[in-house]
Amino acid sequence: MGQKYKSIGVLTSGGDAPGMNACIRAVVRSASAMNIKVWGVEGGFTGLIRGKYKEMGNRDVGNILQRGGTILQTARCEEFRAPAGRREALREMNNAGMEALVVIGGDGSLNGAQKLAELGVPVVGVPASIDNDIYGTDMAIGVDTALNTIVDAIDKLRDTASSHTRAFLVETMGHASGYLAIQAGIVTGAEMVLVPEVATSVEDVAARVEEAYRRGKAHCIIVVAEGFSPPTNELAEAIDKLDHGFTTRVSILGHIQRGGSPTAFDRMLASRFGMKAVEFLVDGKLNMMTALRGREIVPVPIADVVSNARPVAEEYIEMARVLSL
Amino acid sequence: MGQKYKSIGVLTSGGDAPGMNACIRAVVRSASAMNIKVWGVEGGFTGLIRGKYKEMGNRDVGNILQRGGTILQTARCEEFRAPAGRREALREMNNAGMEALVVIGGDGSLNGAQKLAELGVPVVGVPASIDNDIYGTDMAIGVDTALNTIVDAIDKLRDTASSHTRAFLVETMGHASGYLAIQAGIVTGAEMVLVPEVATSVEDVAARVEEAYRRGKAHCIIVVAEGFSPPTNELAEAIDKLDHGFTTRVSILGHIQRGGSPTAFDRMLASRFGMKAVEFLVDGKLNMMTALRGREIVPVPIADVVSNARPVAEEYIEMARVLSL
Amino acid sequence: MGQKYKSIGVLTSGGDAPGMNACIRAVVRSASAMNIKVWGVEGGFTGLIRGKYKEMGNRDVGNILQRGGTILQTARCEEFRAPAGRREALREMNNAGMEALVVIGGDGSLNGAQKLAELGVPVVGVPASIDNDIYGTDMAIGVDTALNTIVDAIDKLRDTASSHTRAFLVETMGHASGYLAIQAGIVTGAEMVLVPEVATSVEDVAARVEEAYRRGKAHCIIVVAEGFSPPTNELAEAIDKLDHGFTTRVSILGHIQRGGSPTAFDRMLASRFGMKAVEFLVDGKLNMMTALRGREIVPVPIADVVSNARPVAEEYIEMARVLSL
């Protein structure tokens, strides 16, 4: 039982997430403790194709645990989507003697990992995506940090919101997922949350704002997931046309949510994922993603991850409703 | 020498700014130390007209020093712009025995204070505006906090920016003033700053972005003051149409910049302004604004403040140019 | 099935923890949604004995979600340890028509809840303690915030540590528990962690410091749990007497770890606990503590909680060893 590798590669791919560096560090240090050499591949799958990698030792990952972003850089790679690109990657891995690969990233990156697995490369995936839209794991790397960044921002809005009669639309990231918006809405006590998963008309939004106004609230904070339709700017214009008592203002946090020093939670999750990724490889649990289930880190087949959509957390939608009274 | 007041009022008006509470506290406590009663007027000039005020003692301003926003609320007041509104305010002040008034706010608020002064009310103004667009004082209350909020946001962008080849437009507040944008641009090492005071064509912006790309920069951060034309969203679309190597992303911080616990600097400035405001009243330095000049707090006639525009700091525009190499 | 209450009480007791306010809010709002009146008891069990409580509606818990500390105050109560004190508390509850009680606090507070339960009062406990030393739940309210406060502090030390050849001892809270110290040590990449659960001699500490020096490290950060023996100040003196290349400096964070706005995690956990506490009461799951197990909130008998000690997490001690290479 268990595979004996001499050298493995690690790369980060797709949108970056706070904690990726902590994960790289854990991969390097736990591989190093088993005398496995680690190649750090730069710029995601592009770096694999172009042969851009360097050996990483314990010292190379010193003092990166607390840094946002990823020291290995990341990029989206068109080339890799074609079979020719993937064969090229394989050739480069063979040249370097890279026998297995740890892929840290989101859905697209895990898809890439799966394609390599189909070519016979032993891979382990690590879920990293601030959107928490990856199937099979309670949490992905970066979610907790992004959520706290949003919460800090909305707390600031609340200070000023209490001094005026204003309605604030705050747009959060998440692509097609409303996870961040819902969680942020609950923990900041927002008056309303708008997510792609739940259709809401402009009239309903305006009505809710007006109700807040009539009940004498000093302000009305609405968290809008970026995937919600209509887009935030259009929504703001539309509800401002309807009379609701408040003046509407928009904040679009954007990529700020991807940055910042990772929280304690993300550093711990990333460190555990990194250690487990190496353990999975060595134990022959191949083509798996490290997944958080309760307190445990378990292997979930990447094939399952990429072929399933993460269900919406209905309980949180209900929770938002009860608490925002 | 100096006037003996039995009771004075204090109000906050216009856009709120972090540190207003620290200023209210200092007004109350230093007046209290001279046995002057303080009326806290709620909701700015509107509260004055409607007779909404309450006596404030030392204990009422306990534990507010660190809070963003203003416990006295603020509002913009149409009614007060008309002579009838101002006469009403005067009548209410007389009813309450409010002999003088401290007005904490921005340009519009100081204008209001000036109108009251013209009716014979002894007033002292305190400059509070995150935009730092008030003539006659080095700094207004709230600027330092807002600047640090922007800096935190851009630092986060830089983390993620280093992981991708992206151009980021970050919109900062400031109405017609580019102060916050320029300062933020310098202290975050932004590649470019766009302000209303300096016309820049879309082509020039795109050229600068392209140059950053050609020089191999991993990213390009552009700070855009909200008063810049074209508006940030339009600008983003326009430069994305021109080929420059990067993908463009937008962050609009919005009212987040108005909130948050005030920095040490803003608490100190607000506390000093508050104490000086009472001192000016007592010393008969009337219809003055407390102004920071170097290390000193000096009186500047409100009439001068409202009839002059704050000049652009040319030195900082040059500084941004040299350091962003 | 399920009990119908007209009114219940809620109190916070023992050492305060960030998130207690979010929990109070959730208790009030979910009770309110079921038309149950909530009495907020002030100052823990002391307030119960003295009859200090007030009705709390949805508005009374507005804008407290993000506040550290507890608006209900907390106190340690000698009187309540005696049967006479508890009988007095019971009499006051009857006077107020308080039919059940939610107790938010640590081990000692849950013990108090258990004593009330033995007198026939329906109680539900909510674990709140930054030390995470409560049996039966993965996490208690306040732990995540405290951990992030410690992490911020150690990250700052690391900045300056890299500029000097210094050894830093950082003392964290935790009474007899090393939980915070171990977690903080792992997620900040500390060179060593000293906890009450693992005896370590002064000589071993000095040897580890010396080894770090010999390996050319620019610094050496040691996290010391407050329960470790010898106490941090003595330890610092002792290792400074042994020659190890570095100069030793001490930081004692103290009660700073109890404060601050709760993190997203703590707000969510506290909100869920608060809602579940009311649900448990209504469903007749009495004398239970709300406990986090994986993703679920489950009832655990308070009697079990107070009669068991939380075991040390061996896996994290091992993890600290591997990653701090």
Place this chain on the structure above:
Amino acid sequence: MGQKYKSIGVLTSGGDAPGMNACIRAVVRSASAMNIKVWGVEGGFTGLIRGKYKEMGNRDVGNILQRGGTILQTARCEEFRAPAGRREALREMNNAGMEALVVIGGDGSLNGAQKLAELGVPVVGVPASIDNDIYGTDMAIGVDTALNTIVDAIDKLRDTASSHTRAFLVETMGHASGYLAIQAGIVTGAEMVLVPEVATSVEDVAARVEEAYRRGKAHCIIVVAEGFSPPTNELAEAIDKLDHGFTTRVSILGHIQRGGSPTAFDRMLASRFGMKAVEFLVDGKLNMMTALRGREIVPVPIADVVSNARPVAEEYIEMARVLSL
């Protein structure tokens, strides 16, 4: 007019301060804009003696603006205190063709700069010290950041302080200076500030604590400068022996105050100082320290700086008294 240098050196020395990196960056970039080569000397004067320096270009100082600590490292250097050590430094400078030197640091470092100046080396000093104990400049690099770090910590204490009847002693850095303690005390609304410059007996402290207790305050926060006598731990024991109603707890922030990302103020001050340092050299304003006076950066002879003590700011001591009522 002015000197034409081909190459200059820059070093950081003594205790590090947030903003040193921003200053190094500004020195390099403004020298570079004048085609002057810059040598970055590592480890302060020790690096000068040992010949440890490297050429630094614009790219070498990219992405350091926001970092705490100093990329050039710093050290205290015994060797340099002897004439032989300084001659050695001079020889190394000549070897490298280093024609002038920018020294960034505190009193001790400026003293070193002065000694070099006496050997004929053109030097400019930049004041950097979180203690703000340097004569001749309103502010030194790092003070604003350290102050905000202290303020964050005390704000956290206040949360928990309001939940208990506790007296907190918070020890701040500052060597023989009480500057940080006084400023922090004012802007956090501390009940008392203890500084080396004002003798206060243990009995007086206990009396003040007792008075706070009698007036019904929920807590009592005392900021203690590290230079105060008796030391904080002894003081805590001593006042706990005197009956005053509160339980006393101690926080010792220590070197945490030296770290962290610099505030906007410190980045700006450091950037301006760095640019001016090069300008002073080029303009022949030699053996000067860059000093902030009001809004201006002016040259002050280093000889004056090192032979004068910074006076205590009496006005702030009075201000602390009035506002903490």
